[in-house]
Amino acid sequence: MIDPNATVSSLLRRxxxxxxDDEALRFGDVRRTxxxxxxxxxxxxxxxxxxxxGPGDRVAVLDLNxxxxxxxxLACAWIGAANAVVNFRLAPPEILYxxxxxxxxxxxxxxxxAGAAAQLREKLDTVERILPVGGEQDEYEAFLSAHQPDESPHPAARDDCFVQLYTSGTTGFPKGAMLTHGAMLAHAAHVATDFELAPTDVVQVAMPLFHVGGTSYAFLALGQGARIVMARMPDPAALLDMIGAEGITHTFWVPALMGAMTQVPGAAEKDYSSLRAISYGASPMPLPVLRASLELFGPRLHQVYGMTEACGVVTSLGPEDHADPAVAHRLVSAxxxxxxxxIEVRDxxxxxxxxxxxPGEIWVRTDQLMSGYWQKPEATAAAVTPDGWLRSGDGGHIDADGYVYVTDRIxxxxxxxxxNVYPAEIERVLAEHPSVADVAVIGVPDERxxxxxxxCVVAAPGATIDPEALLARAREHLAGFKCPRTVDVLEELPRNPTGKILKKELRAPHWEGRERRTV
Structure with a gap:
């Protein structure tokens, strides 16, 4: 168990x-005790x-894992500063922002x-030094070796921020969620309890560290003293090979990665015997990919729902609910x-x-919450109530058994x-059609x-979309008022750098000159 008074720095020292001499980290050929x-x-x-x-300052990283x-x-935690990890998938103006x-x-x-940083250099307002990491131009190792280990940690409070992760919103610029010692360690303790993570376990960090599923998963391992095996990039075949080679026990993947994994040649013959828990989330899981993953990995799946503002996971659907046909309806729950x-659902x-x-908005209360958005007090006040509830912005409901269903963004x-019609419910039905590779449902104006x-759909490779067939499927599975009236066939759906569909762009041509109702 994590000491409730611990900080990240005190835990590392312990x-x-x-x-x-126990191994803490593996990264390629790198081994660290x-x-x-x-x-x-x-x-x-x-x-x-x-x-x-020093205290209150920010540094940043623009790199793959x-x-x-x-x-x-960890060094920022030691001196009272914070690391702002930059999403390398952003466009240059967004990286600059x-x-x-x-x-x-x-x-x-x-x-x-390095090239992108050089092009942005003159526009970086506060950066005093750019430090190359890795490769032939590496200066990082010399930066460390030139100094002796510090012996005087900053007297950090549990609510001091040491990591700043930027939300990947689909509108406007990202906001910096300030994640604290207390919140990050609370998340580590909570997840370790429910997912039975022990110091002898091995955690695969596959997701980018700019994402809460990367950084928070690394600190989940740190919380328990489990070994971290970090991948530079989430390569499907390499991650599968890593499981048997490194004895991975716990990992977190996103559905798109899992879909690619099920298509890796020879995937069914690889060694997954050490693996106890595969967490997946961050985007909706298409049922065909879920079925293929269950066939490949067996009853090891935990669907998780979470958010950057809560340091990661807030709900979990465990292996027993994935495996029991009698509760198959729960597979679309969180x-x-x-x-x-x-968690409560509020008007x-x-x-x-x-x-x-x-149906309403999902509200979350936990000691995992961020301390707020960096330099955005109005946005913080809009997201976190005075009595400590986080307004997620997600629509959903809770059933009689206490299962949370996340339907869509409000x-x-x-x-x-x-x-009220939630597009995700319609998307799940249409995604089951074999001709559909990708789907997004939007609201368009109607006089009545x-x-x-x-x-809005994208055809599967080699397939042709029949709009009438899709509409017929919707009428078969959905109430009439939920059924799409029309189908647009597109080459691809617009997405932001983290893969979230930009529904605002899909809606824009239809609502030009009109005012769309918002909640």
Whole structure:
């Protein structure tokens, strides 16, 4: 168990003291014990202080996954600063915005992004030094070795921010969620309890560290002292091979990655015997991919729902619900709240709690919550209530058994003739059709009903979309007011850099000159 008064720094020191020679981290050919990791972090802390970086300052990383990013987060925790991890998939203007918004004073850059950083250099308002990491131009190792390990940690409070992850919103610029010692360690403790993670386990960090599913998963392992095996990129075949080679016990993947894994030649013959828990989430899981994953991996799946603002996971649907045909309807749920999390569904307009199966906005209360959005007090006040509830912005309901169903973003809800229609429910039905590779449902204007659903679909390879066949399938499985009236066949759906569909772009041509109702 994690000491409730622990900080990230005190926890790392404890592992280094109690288990100095146990392996803490693997990354390719790199191996670090807990004592080695601790020493490197404290050398980095000294180096940062020599650069004049101290409490309240921000540094940033623009790189694929690399141990330096985790070391930098830990060093920031030691000196009272914070690491703003940049989404490398963003466009250059967005990368520039994030670094400047964070007011980062130091920028670590991987070799793949050296050119982009050089082009942005003159526009970086606060960056005093760009430090190349990895490759032939590496300066990071010399940066560490030039300094002795620091012996004086900043007296951090549990609500001090040490990692700043930027939300991947589908509108506007990202917001920096300030994640604290207490919140991150609470998440680590809660998830470890429900997923039975022990110090002897091995955690695969497959997702990018700019994502909460990457950084928080690494700190989940750190919380228990489990070994971290980090991948630079989420390559499907390499991640599957890593399971048997490294004895992976726990991992987190996204549905798109799992879909690719089920298509890897020879995937069924690989060794998954060590694997106990596959968490998946961050985007809807198509039922065909879920069925293929269950066939490939067996009863090891945990569907998770979470958010950056809560350091990661807040609900889980466990293996027993994946395996029992009698509760197959739960496969479209997000499961139940994990340990330490309370969830209610509230009326988005009044904030009043709603009853069983009544649709509304999902509210979350937990000690995993961020301390707020960096330099955005109005956005923080809009997201977190004075009594500590996070308004997720997601629509959903809770059934009589306590299972949470996440239907859609509140802003994407379609109001047709006074009925609330959640696009995700329609998308799940249409995604089952073999001709469909990708689907998004939006609301478009209608003179009689105000707005009605429209399906935007992408054909599967080698297939041809028959709009009438899709509409017939919808009528077979959905209430009439939920059925799309029309189908648009597109080459691809617009997405943001983290893969979220930009429904605003799909809606825009239909609502030009009109005002769409929002909640």
């Amino acid at each position: 592992h280094a003291t109690e288990r100095p 807990w004592s080695e990791l601790d020493e490197r972090v404290r050398r980095l802390a000294t180096a940062l202080r020599a650069e004049g970086i 690399h141990p330096s990013c985790l070391e930098l987060s 994030v670094i400047n918004d964070a007011r980062a004073r130091l920028l670590l850059v991987g070799p793949e992004f 499961g139940k709240p994990i340990t330490g999390v309370t 988005p307009a009044t904030g009043e709690e709603l009853g069983v199966d009544e 802003k994407d809800m379609i109001v047709s003739g006074g009925e 009903w105000g707005e009605v659903p429209k399906a």
